[in-house]
Amino acid sequence: MIDILTENVITLSDATKLLPKRRRDKQPYPGTLKNWAKFGLKNVFLETIVVGNTTCTSVEALQRFLEALTAASGQNVRPTNTFGPGKAQAQVERELDERGTKLVRVKLKETPASRSIRLGLQIPHRCAHPNFGI
Numbered sequence: 001m002i003d004i005l006t007e008n009v010i011t012l013s014d015a016t017k018l019l020p021k022r023r024r025d026k027q028p029y030p031g032t033l034k035n036w037a038k039f040g041l042k043n044v045f046l047e048t049i050v051v052g053n054t055t056c057t058s059v060e061a062l063q064r065f066l067e068a069l070t071a072a073s074g075q076n077v078r079p080t081n082t083f084g085p086g087k088a089q090a091q092v093e094r095e096l097d098e099r100g101t102k103l104v105r106v107k108l109k110e111t112p113a114s115r116s117i118r119l120g121l122q123i124p125h126r127c128a129h130p131n132f133g134i
Contacts, residue, residue: 001047002047002048002049002057002058002060002061004049004058007058007059007060007061008058008059008060008092008093008096009051009056009057009058010056010057010058010059010101011030011054011055011056012030012033012034012048012055012056012057013030014101015030015033015057015059015062016028016029016030016032016033017099017101018059018062018095018096018099018101019062033046033048033057034048034055036065037055037057041069042069042072042073043072044065044068044069044072045065046061046062046065047061047064047065048061059092059096
C-alpha cells in the first residue's frame with residue numbers, strides 16, 4: 001500500500017517517464033499502467049491511489065511492482081530498500097530532475113485510520129453483506 005507520507009507520489013503519466021522506451025522508441029502509455037493496476041500482469045498488480053480525479057502511483061510502488069514482476073518471471077532479483085531517505089531516494093530525485101518530472105510531496109494530517117495502517121494494525125471492518133456472515 002502506498003504511504004503518501006513517506007513515498008514519492010507521481011501521476012501515471014509521470015511514472016511512464018521512469019520506464020525504459022519500448023516499441024518504436026516510445027514510452028508506455030499511462031493507460032498501460034492503469035491496466036497493470038486494474039488487471040495486473042502475471043498476477044502482480046501496480047499499487048495506485050486516487051488523488052482527486054487523478055490516478056497516481058509512487059516511485060517506490062513502481063519499484064516494488066517491477067521487482068515482483070521480475071520474480072514472477074523466474075529471474076533472480078535483489079530486493080532494494082525503498083523505505084526512508086537515503087542514497088536511493090537522492091538518486092531517484094536526481095533522475096526525476098534530469099527528466100523534467102515534477103516530484104509531488106503531499107503532507108496530510110494523520111488520522112486514526114492512517115496511523116493504524118502505518119503501524120500495521122488491523123482496522124475493524126463492518127459489512128452488512130450476507131455472504132460475509134455479519
